[in-house]
Amino acid sequence: MRTARPLRFLGATALATLVMITFAPVAAGAGPAPEPSAPRTEVSVSSVDLDGPAVSTVKVTVKNTGPQRMRSLKVSFAGPVGWAVQPALTSVPGTFGVGATTAAEFRVQVPGKREGFTLRTFTATATYAGGDGAGSATATRTETNGAPLANLAAAYNNVGITDEGETGPGDYDGEGNSFSAQKLAAAGLEPSGRVEALGAELEWPGVAPGAKDNVAGAGQAIALSGRGGKLVFLGSGVTGGATGTATVYYTDGSSTSGSFGFPNWSFDPADAHGATLVASTDGRNRPDGYGNAGIAYRVFAHSVALDATKQVEFVVLPSNRNVHIFDMAIAS
Amino acid sequence: MPGIPAVSRRLLLGGALATGAVAVGAGPAQAKSAAQGSALPSPSPRRGKGQRPMFDVPFDIHETVRVGVIGIGNRGSGMGEGWAVVPGCRVTAVCDIRESRAKALADRIVALGKPRPAEYGGSTDAYTTMLKRDDIDLVYIATPWEFHHRQSRDALLAGKHVVVELPVATELDELWDLVDTSERTRRHLMLSENCSYGRNELAMLKMAHEGLFGDVTNGHGGYLHDLRDLLFSDTYYTDSWRRKWHTRSTASFYAMHGLAPVAAAMDINRGDRMTVLRATATEPKGLADYRERFIDRSHPSWKETYVNGDLVTCLIDTAKGRVIRAEHDVSSPRPYSRINSLAGSRGIFEDYAGTSSTGGRIYVEPDHSGHSWRDFDSYRKEFDHWLWRKIGDDAANNGGHGGMDYVLQWRTVQLMRAGLVPDIDVYDSAAWCSPVPLSVKSLAAGGRPVEIPDFTRGSWVNLRMGLDSRETDMPPVA
Numbered sequence: 001m002r003t004a005r006p007l008r009f010l011g012a013t014a015l016a017t018l019v020m021i022t023f024a025p026v027a028a029g030a031g032p033a034p035e036p037s038a039p040r041t042e043v044s045v046s047s048v049d050l051d052g053p054a055v056s057t058v059k060v061t062v063k064n065t066g067p068q069r070m071r072s073l074k075v076s077f078a079g080p081v082g083w084a085v086q087p088a089l090t091s092v093p094g095t096f097g098v099g100a101t102t103a104a105e106f107r108v109q110v111p112g113k114r115e116g117f118t119l120r121t122f123t124a125t126a127t128y129a130g131g132d133g134a135g136s137a138t139a140t141r142t143e144t145n146g147a148p149l150a151n152l153a154a155a156y157n158n159v160g161i162t163d164e165g166e167t168g169p170g171d172y173d174g175e176g177n178s179f180s181a182q183k184l185a186a187a188g189l190e191p192s193g194r195v196e197a198l199g200a201e202l203e204w205p206g207v208a209p210g211a212k213d214n215v216a217g218a219g220q221a222i223a224l225s226g227r228g229g230k231l232v233f234l235g236s237g238v239t240g241g242a243t244g245t246a247t248v249y250y251t252d253g254s255s256t257s258g259s260f261g262f263p264n265w266s267f268d269p270a271d272a273h274g275a276t277l278v279a280s281t282d283g284r285n286r287p288d289g290y291g292n293a294g295i296a297y298r299v300f301a302h303s304v305a306l307d308a309t310k311q312v313e314f315v316v317l318p319s320n321r322n323v324h325i326f327d328m329a330i331a332s
Numbered sequence: 333m334p335g336i337p338a339v340s341r342r343l344l345l346g347g348a349l350a351t352g353a354v355a356v357g358a359g360p361a362q363a364k365s366a367a368q369g370s371a372l373p374s375p376s377p378r379r380g381k382g383q384r385p386m387f388d389v390p391f392d393i394h395e396t397v398r399v400g401v402i403g404i405g406n407r408g409s410g411m412g413e414g415w416a417v418v419p420g421c422r423v424t425a426v427c428d429i430r431e432s433r434a435k436a437l438a439d440r441i442v443a444l445g446k447p448r449p450a451e452y453g454g455s456t457d458a459y460t461t462m463l464k465r466d467d468i469d470l471v472y473i474a475t476p477w478e479f480h481h482r483q484s485r486d487a488l489l490a491g492k493h494v495v496v497e498l499p500v501a502t503e504l505d506e507l508w509d510l511v512d513t514s515e516r517t518r519r520h521l522m523l524s525e526n527c528s529y530g531r532n533e534l535a536m537l538k539m540a541h542e543g544l545f546g547d548v549t550n551g552h553g554g555y556l557h558d559l560r561d562l563l564f565s566d567t568y569y570t571d572s573w574r575r576k577w578h579t580r581s582t583a584s585f586y587a588m589h590g591l592a593p594v595a596a597a598m599d600i601n602r603g604d605r606m607t608v609l610r611a612t613a614t615e616p617k618g619l620a621d622y623r624e625r626f627i628d629r630s631h632p633s634w635k636e637t638y639v640n641g642d643l644v645t646c647l648i649d650t651a652k653g654r655v656i657r658a659e660h661d662v663s664s665p666r667p668y669s670r671i672n673s674l675a676g677s678r679g680i681f682e683d684y685a686g687t688s689s690t691g692g693r694i695y696v697e698p699d700h701s702g703h704s705w706r707d708f709d710s711y712r713k714e715f716d717h718w719l720w721r722k723i724g725d726d727a728a729n730n731g732g733h734g735g736m737d738y739v740l741q742w743r744t745v746q747l748m749r750a751g752l753v754p755d756i757d758v759y760d761s762a763a764w765c766s767p768v769p770l771s772v773k774s775l776a777a778g779g780r781p782v783e784i785p786d787f788t789r790g791s792w793v794n795l796r797m798g799l800d801s802r803e804t805d806m807p808p809v810a
Contacts, residue, residue: 053541053800082543082676084603086795107795109599111541114714174702218698239701319698 041065041132045077045124045141052110060124060139062092063101066132071095073128077106080120084109095130117146117221119316142255148221148314152328153205155220155317156212160324161205167285169210172265172324173238176287179265179297181209183281189299197278197301200232200331214326217244219319224248224312228330230303231315234278235325237262243273244318250310258304262323265297275300299326306330371608371781372773377508379789383515386758387791391493391520393751395810397421397744400468400492401449402459402483404428404437405570407497408474410732411524414741415472416441417730420809421745424467427452427459430570459483463490470748472524473497476573477585481506484521488513494521495744498588499765504785507762507769511787514758522744522754523761525592526736527670528799529743531724532683532692532708533593534717536674537800539681540597542715544696546678548598553590554659556669560622563662564633572633575619578663579636582613584644584771587658590670591648592764594656596799597674601759605792606656606784608649609767611774613641618663638663644775646767648784651792658767681708718803719743742806749807755799762787 042063049056060077064070073092079085086107096102108122125138149155162170162178170178184204189195192206205213214235224231231248243261250256261273266284270277278301283293306312312330317323379385399421401412408428416423423441426434431453442448452462456479463471463486471487473480473496481501487494488510500523501507514521527533540548562568563575577585598604619638627633642663648656659671672683672692679696685705686693692708700706719739720727731738747754766784773782786792 053538053797053802055795055797080543081546081678082540082548084541084599084795086603086793109541109603109795111543111800112538112715114542174704216701321698321701 041070041126041128041134041137043124043126043137043139045122045139048079048108048110048120048122048141048143050110050113050120050143050145053112054110056108056110058106058108058122059103060106060126061101061103062096062126062128062137064096064098064131066130066134067098068130068133069095069097070100070128070131073102073126075104076125076127077104077108078123079108080122083111113145115146117144117148119144119221148223150223152215152222152325155215155222156205156207157218158214158216158324159210159212160214160326161209162285163209164285164290166210167287167289170285170287172214178285179281180283180285180290183283183297184279187279187281189279195234195278195327197234198230198232198276198303198331200230200301200303200329202232202234202301202327202329205326214324215317216321217318217323217325218321220317221314222317222328223314224328224330226312226330227308227310228306228312228332229308230305230331231312232301232303232329232331233260233262233325234299234301234327235262235323236265236298236300237268238265238322238324240264240322242320242322242324244320244323246304246318247316248304248306249313249316250307251313252310254307254310256305256307260302260304260318262300262302263298265299265324266295270298270300273302275302303331308332371783372777374504374770374773374783374785375508376785376789377512380512380516383512384518385789385791386514386518386520387788387794387796388753389518389520390751390753391748394469394748395420395807397748398424398467398469400425400427400462400465400471401437402427402462402471402473402487403475403479403497404430404433405474406568408472409433409437411472411474411737411741412437413440413444414731414737415745416444416446418738418741418745419806420749421741422447423449425450425452425462425465427462429453429456429458460486463487463492468492470495470744474524476570477502477577478573481510484510485513488517488519488521491517491519493519493748495524496521496761497524498586499523499768500761501765502583502768504766504769507766507787508785511758511762520754521758521761522756523588523592523764524740525588525756525761525764526733526740527589528592528596528756529719529736529739530593530672530734531716531720532690532712533596533672534720534799535712535715536593536672536681536683537597538715538717539711540674540676541800544679544711545674545676545681548654548674548676550655550657550675551594551597552657552659552671552673553587553592553594554657554661554669554671555586555589556659556661556666556671558664558666558668559662560618560665563619564623564627564631575633575636578616578619578638578640580639582640582644582772582775583769584611584646584658584660584767585640586662587644587646587660587767588764590672591656591658591767592760593670593672594658594674595760595764598650598652598654598656599795599798600650601763601788601792602796602798603793604650604652604654605786605788606648606763606766607651608781609770609774609784610647610779610781611767611771612645612779613775614643616641616663618642618665622663641775644771646771646774648767718801722803746804746806750804752804753797755801759787760798
């Protein structure tokens with residue numbers, strides 16, 4: 001799990017700004033490792049005018065808080081994937097004394113605004129010699145616009161459960177197959193039923209068979225409130241590579257992110273990607289009716305760690321549609 | 333045909349490729365590039381003393397945009413009427429070698445309830461008289477290709493802004509000359525690249541800027557249009573000028589309709605640039621075969637030999653490592669396509685391939701998975717350009733080519749009336765048209781790579797606004 005420390009938070013309103021700074025490991029030959037309590041190089045990214053389409057200017061500020069003079073400073077900057085930035089990397093001439101601040105300007109091509117919730121992340125990395133001796137420091141600034149979806153059900157985009165008497169609506173795996181509602185019930189998974197897994201209390205989707213009942217991951221932002229040590233996901237994977245990163249944003253503007261994955265609903269080892277088996281059903285519903293009896297189709301749980309000291313505000317799901325999620329909940 | 337300028341040796345099949353002369357003029361940077369990439373160098377003259385770039389130069393505000401039209405064949409005729417119906421625009425003069433055409437267009441403009449424009453014609457130089465008028469702000473040129481450079485240059489020198497049909501010029505030195513003349517005269521020259529204002533093309537551009545395709549790595553475009561019946565028509569292209577180009581040159585004459593939208597989506601000249609071109613050509617079979625089957629033996633075309641390949645393909649590298657494939661084929665039996673494809677690390681768009689109402693199909697992660705195409709419709713709706721949302725209905729009623737012509741004309745008039753920076757400038761125009769001479773050069777050298785000049789003279793690195801513009805209103809008409 002990657003952690004980040006907030007520098008500033010402007011509020012979780014319609015437009016929120018989250019700024020974080022992280023530190024890279026000491027570069028070989030860059031000097032002695034700083035003491036744990038030693039001041040660190042501060043990198044910050046200015047606000048980004050996202051009223052596009054436009055070419056906006058962004059200022060990256062670097063403050064030498066280390067005990068040595070900073071030299072050979074280079075600053076790189078990147079926006080969301082596919083966004084043009086000019087330049088991508090710039091050298092800052094000169095050297096900078098203890099406590100000195102310098103800045104580099106970048107221009108970024110901002111697209112037109114999109115409706116709904118958007119989350120834009122900008123990353124600046126400074127590499128240098130001297131200073132705090134760490135060799136590099138990175139800051140990210142995340143700007144959000146709009147409100148996350150109210151809950152996971154609002155993001156349901158897939159039909160994963162059907163009645164054995166009407167399998168047509170199902171398409172859990174992209175090939176028209178789905179879980180059998182009858183077989184799930186036999187395994188203890190009934191609509192709105194409680195599911196305990198990895199210390200979390202989850203709920204099986206309270207919808208009728210044949211309705212959208214799960215989320216295929218596409219980077220959706222889901223509102224979630226609570227505090228705890230981990231965030232537990234209930235679901236399974238389709239095809240291969242059902243893994244991804246979930247990013248949890250807290251009310252103080254900081255975030256943590258963690259990777260997790262689910263085994264394929266049928267053929268992977270049950271502990272693939274470190275997942276935990278929750279339920280196993282016999283066979284599946286196919287477009288032409290129930291079939292594949294004798295083959296297990298399964299539901300798993302997995303989790304990512306949270307910062308237990310902070311209040312969760314929303315979660316960004318993995319951008320991988322092979323990851324199917326029926327529910328998520330915070331556990332201690 | 334009287335008055336048609338001689339086609340230069342560089343455009344002639346088998347004509348001397350001026351590698352020696354170009355190499356002499358090549359600077360150290362070009363020599364280095366050629367050595368590294370085995371690309372034939374292309375000259376890049378220095379900017380003249382006192383000459384300033386035309387980047388981000390807004391038009392002076394024109395309360396009414398007064399247009400002079402040169403060339404009233406099929407294209408000029410339709411566009412001439414198109415200019416007349418744009419709010420705040422008035423066609424003040426029209427010109428064609430054939431005076432009757434000037435009169436006919438003037439009559440139609442009057443029939444639209446607009447003031448009668450002055451008429452010029454009767455000679456190849458009649459347009460120069462028209463250019464002396466002081467009630468023309470913008471000259472629109474729709475003559476045969478061989479006239480474009482000279483007429484554009486003369487119009488710029490007469491203090492007019494210019495919109496010129498494809499290509500703006502057919503020679504590299506002519507393209508440079510238009511860049512320099514625009515910079516010297518402080519007048520804008522814009523390629524009349526209507527397809528860059530196509531609804532799908534603009535949505536594709538906006539999606540690229542949004543990052544939906546991830547980091548864009550490649551794009552394909554072109555002009556694949558079976559023109560055989562028109563090329564052999566005795567009335568469509570005056571004096572069969574377009575067919576005659578196929579007798580004297582091997583070139584990608586007209587790939588800009590597909591190239592330009594892809595280039596725009598890659599921010600060519602606005603953060604990236606085209607650096608190297610390689611061309612291939614198939615055998616010239618289509619026109620001769622068509623003539624054999626459909627054209628009477630008494631037709632003058634039987635004295636012609638067609639030399640341009642049916643399918644001329646240009647592979648273009650960019651400074652950021654992207655690749656563009658630009659195709660040109662007007663002599664083969666096939667349905668129409670401009671290809672319009674853009675792809676990157678997270679997805680792909682293809683036009684002319686889907687079954688949806690937009691004609692496009694798409695596959696982008698994380699929205700899609702499972703290796704199957706999706707309809708473009710919902711994306712076109714979400715990323716619809718403001719121009720189409722604002723004037724799409726007018727475009728459908730007034731403009732040719734699905735409304736693209738009207739959008740181009742409306743936007744050009746709006747830019748001039750509001751005093752805005754053009755979406756397409758002389759640098760875009762030159763770059764997009766450079767595959768015409770460069771394909772000749774590459775094909776003559778067996779498909780060797782050739783350098784694409786940097787018409788911006790180094791300013792391509794700067795991000796600039798272009799076709800993905802901010803919504804503005806047309807100033808009210810008094």
